[in-house]
Amino acid sequence: MSILIDRDSTFIIQGITGREAVTMARELLDYGARLLGGVTPGRKGREVHGVPVEDTVRAFTEQTRVDGSIVVVPPAFAADAVHEAIEAGVKLVVVVTERIPRRQVAEFVEHAEQEGARIIGPNCLGIISPGKSRMGGIGGSADATRRAFLPGSVGVMSRSGGMTVEIANALSQAGLGISTACSIGGDAIIGSTYAELMPLFEADGETRGIAIYSEPGGRAEAALAEYMEASSSRLPVVAFMAGRFMDAMPGMRFGHAGTIVEGREDTTAEKIERMERAGISVADRIEQIPSLLGERMEAR
Numbered sequence: 349m350s351i352l353i354d355r356d357s358t359f360i361i362q363g364i365t366g367r368e369a370v371t372m373a374r375e376l377l378d379y380g381a382r383l384l385g386g387v388t389p390g391r392k393g394r395e396v397h398g399v400p401v402e403d404t405v406r407a408f409t410e411q412t413r414v415d416g417s418i419v420v421v422p423p424a425f426a427a428d429a430v431h432e433a434i435e436a437g438v439k440l441v442v443v444v445t446e447r448i449p450r451r452q453v454a455e456f457v458e459h460a461e462q463e464g465a466r467i468i469g470p471n472c473l474g475i476i477s478p479g480k481s482r483m484g485g486i487g488g489s490a491d492a493t494r495r496a497f498l499p500g501s502v503g504v505m506s507r508s509g510g511m512t513v514e515i516a517n518a519l520s521q522a523g524l525g526i527s528t529a530c531s532i533g534g535d536a537i538i539g540s541t542y543a544e545l546m547p548l549f550e551a552d553g554e555t556r557g558i559a560i561y562s563e564p565g566g567r568a569e570a571a572l573a574e575y576m577e578a579s580s581s582r583l584p585v586v587a588f589m590a591g592r593f594m595d596a597m598p599g600m601r602f603g604h605a606g607t608i609v610e611g612r613e614d615t616t617a618e619k620i621e622r623m624e625r626a627g628i629s630v631a632d633r634i635e636q637i638p639s640l641l642g643e644r645m646e647a648r
Contacts, residue, residue: 350477351503351528351548351555352440352468357481359416359440360408361386362429364396368444368485369420373397378490381481384408387429405436416440418474418483426470427452434465442483443469443539453537460539467539473509473531486531487513500525502641503549503583505542506561507534507568508590514634515559515588522638524645527555534563541568543575549583556648557641560587561634562619569619573626584644585628586637589616 363369364386374397376383385400385408394401408414417433419426419441426445433441434456441460448470460467468475474484478497486509487493496513498520506512509531516526530545532538542560549555562569569587576585620630629644631637 350480351545351552352466352475352530353416353477353481353483353528355380355477355480356382357415357483358382358384358413359418359483360384360405360414361418361420362388362405362433363419363421364388364399364401365391365394366420366422369418370396372418372420372444372485373399375485375487375489375493376482379482379493381483384412384414405432405438409436409438414438416442416483419443419445419470421445423447423449427456430456430467431459434459434463439465440483441465441467441539442472442474443467443533444472444474444484445469446471446535448535450535450537453535453539457537457539468530469533469535469539471535472533472538473512475528475530476526477528478526484531485509486529487516496520497529498525499527501527501554501556501645503527503552503555503558504529504560505545505558506531507563508561509534511561511588511590511634515561515637518635519559519638519641522642524557524638524642527552536566541571543568543571546572546575546579546581546583550579550581555583557645558583558585559637559641560585560628562587562589564589564591564616564619569623573622573628576626576628582648584641584648586631586640586644587623587628588631588634588637589620589623591616 476482
């Protein structure tokens with residue numbers, strides 16, 4: 349088992365003829381993912397690495413099963429691409445594009461909820477279930493991805509795409525490996541939070557623990573803590589909180605659009621305290637995550 353995707357998942361890339369998407373398509377195909385093709389309006393009839401290009405998402409969904417779509421479209425057109433995928437019946441949309449206006453993100457997230465679809469991102473690298481499939485640029489080349497993401501028992505969620513890889517690599521080297529890793533996105537509004545993905549990991553028999561990379565700003569950690577306190581979760585959770593230096597500089601932002609510290613509840617100190625009260629272990633360094641998780645998983 350895994351969450352969100354497995355080896356039979358089929359998907360397309362919206363914006364497939366762009367430079368970033370062309371590279372992504374090659375990496376996905378090399379990994380063995382079931383990429384059906386892609387969409388770029390006005391480019392119907394072309395091919396990218398042997399898969400067809402169509403003008404619309406419906407050109408695919410009317411002919412075959414499409415489980416997901418990766419949106420790699422410029423910010424000005426990304427929201428329209430997401431709405432198009434949802435309206436065509438696609439149930440999983442990974443939005444790689446960053447700098448999409450918040451209002452547009454809120455609108456397509458609401459649209460997805462109304463249609464029973466799920467958004468991952470925006471401003472994310474995607475999802476991987478090692479040895480099965482991947483959606484997005486997570487991991488880079490197929491060879492690098494296979495080294496960093498070994499199959500195993502830990503679910504990974506991260507607001508940073510790059511740190512998703514760092515944590516996965518540490519877990520793989522420690523022999524724990526990854527069940528599914530999800531780069532959830534670093535923007536202020538995203539489609540799927542830690543707390544919203546936790547029930548999926550709970551239902552996955554392969555997952556025995558959760559590793560999280562977190563940052564200042566936003567309520568994602570508070571929602572996760574509330575989930576852990578309200579549920580009788582079977583999964584031990586270990587988190588790493590970045591940006592502790594930001595507590596002395598309210599209003600500062602680093603890296604991601606969602607990392608603005610606007611008040612006490614957004615600070616790392618408050619988030620760490622809240623998570624620890626909810627039974628989440630907080631590592632001082634990323635390299636501590638495997639040992640902390642290993643101990644808690646063994647104790648369970």
